[in-house]
Amino acid sequence: MAVYALTGFSLVSLLSFGYLSWDWMKPSLVADVATDPMEKSLPPTFTRPPHIIFILTDDQGYHDIGYHGSDIQTPTLDRLAAEGVKLENYYIQPICTPSRSQLITGRYQIHTGLQHSIIRPRQPNCLPLDQVTLPQKLQEAGYSTHMVGKWHLGFYKKECLPTRRGFDTFLGSLTGNVDYYTYDNCDGPGVCGYDLHEGEDVAWDQSGKYSTFLYAQRVSKILASHSPKEPIFIYVAFQAVHTPLQSPKEYIYRYRSMGNVARRKYAAMVTCMDEAVKNITWALKKYGYYDNSVIVFSTDNGGQTFSGGSNWPLRGRKGTYWEGGVRGIGFVHSPLIKRKRRTSWALVHITDWYPTLVSLARGNLSNVQGLDGYDVWPAISEGKESPRTEILHNIDPLYNHAKYGSLEDGFGIWNTAVQASIRVGEWKLLTGDPGYSDWIPPQTLTNFPGSWWNLERLTDGLRKSVWLFNITADPYERYDLSEQRSDVVRTLLMRLVHYNRTAIPVRYPAENPRAHPDFNGGAWGPWASEDDGEEWEGGREPLKSRNKKKKKCKICKLRSFFRKLNTRLMSNRI
Secondary structure: HHHHHHHHHHHHHHHHHOOOOOOOOOOOOOOOOOOOOOOOOOOOOOOOEEEEEEEEEOOOOOOOOHOOOOOOOOOHHHHHHHEEEEEOOOOOOOOHHHHHHHHHHHOOOOOOOOOOOOOOOOOOOOOOOOOOOHHHHHHOOOOEEEEEEEEEOOOHHHHHHHHHHOOOOEEEEEEOOOOOOEEEEEEEOOOEOOEEEEOEEEEEHHHOHHHHHHHHHHHHHHHOOOOOOOOEEEEOOOOOOOOOOOOEEHHHOOOOOOOOHHHHHHHHHHHHHHHHHHHHHHHHHHOOOOOHHHEEEEEEOOHHHHHOOOOOOOOOOOOOHHHHHEEEHHHOOOOOOOOOOOOEOOOHHHHHHHHHHHHOOOOOOOOOOOOOOOOHHHHHOOOOOOOOOOOEEEEEOOOOOOOOOOOOOOOOOOOOOOEEEEEEOOOOEEEEOEEEEEEEEOOOOOOOOOOOHHHHOOOOOOOOOOEEEEOOOOOOOOOOOOOHHHHHHHHHHHHHHHHOOOOOOOOOHHHHHHHHHHOOEEEEEOOOOOOOOOOOOOOOOOOHHHOOOOOOOOHHHHHHHHHHHHHHOOOOOO
């Protein structure tokens, strides 16, 4: 079939990369910097705990970086990765909240109760308050901790906010997606509110500033005001390149030859984010942090293919447990790495950053029980074997059960209707409904999507609820071996049973009407009191209180109207 021919072509592009004709150290539109004060790096040293910069991008596809053969320009990321260690066996989660929760806690979703979907704006839910977070452990080790960008780990109580979970400062959004200029977010018709916060206050004065620019500038300010003699941790969770597809006009112009409009805007957003990373790196050098720093770059999930993203040649997309949903872009750049300029095939999962970074910071992990992550720094820095041999991608008992799954199909030990996925060694098993399963080439055609590859989807996966792949030999998941290797299927099903015994109940409460932004001055923010229990679902507001807040809503809507009007007049956007 044509699909298989394209896969052969993509392998060549996947393994090839080159530097674009772009001056990586040239100041960009994101920040104004004059000269580089540190042209040459000092020898690696661990005399002091390193400064840690963790950069997380949102919905960036596996294919959407220069060194994976992309048509999108990412010269900064390409160079940082080339000079560091590329992680080509790196796994994340298929959607936003799960990846972020596992990064912050070092635990699988089944061990935090967040194994189903995401935390939605009106849910009385957040990262469990009994979890000791990564920034809290770094604070214990003497670090100054800062977060810039998207939180998406719940905010219904003040105790859930980033500044209560280990971050000294916070500038960003609490919900899952906002307008890049106005910072408005609608969670359904008529349920809209402003979502940009400075600490625990609403940052009304920042409206109109493109978020990628704003966040990069904030990181630079943090570095300028801090002493490089004291360790610092900055978690930069870019909103980019999640929808809505918005970018400054000058970036879109670079991709004017792209026929697909969504891909064109998406590409512009990726390149803009790449420049933001350039300026963060520049600031590290300018203010004296770089030589004792570790920069970690990670995506949070696979790309959303109908919004311009591409995971080619991997199967699937964001929201699925196919490789296109869970295999991430990742690399580490640091003068402290012993074996630089190489590609690592060590198995690494997003939960591994918790113990890895705490160990680098010389923090104490002896009092943290039940971590699912491993310290993978020796594998990254020295090329040693990864301590990780398996990954539980997830077990979601609430997801729609597969129509043709059964306990019988699972040898009487596992109901294959349940959505689950696990990797053990070179084998990967999926049960239930793994999600949209096409192989989708980059969206370069004007009329994309077409229909020719859907024929392959229609003839694959019918009346099935179990898939098995040798993911090392078949990274594109084209050859299902579940019938030929029933022995391996049985072994991996037993591992699912093992993990399921350790799972805690799913935390997915009903939405609460008190969360409506109209009750909070027009902004998303905490609505439950500190006395309410963690699982509180609340009820209706007293009538007197509701009426009072509805009066404020009229002012809020008027202010929102003029804010949007001003933004459209003052900003260059398409």
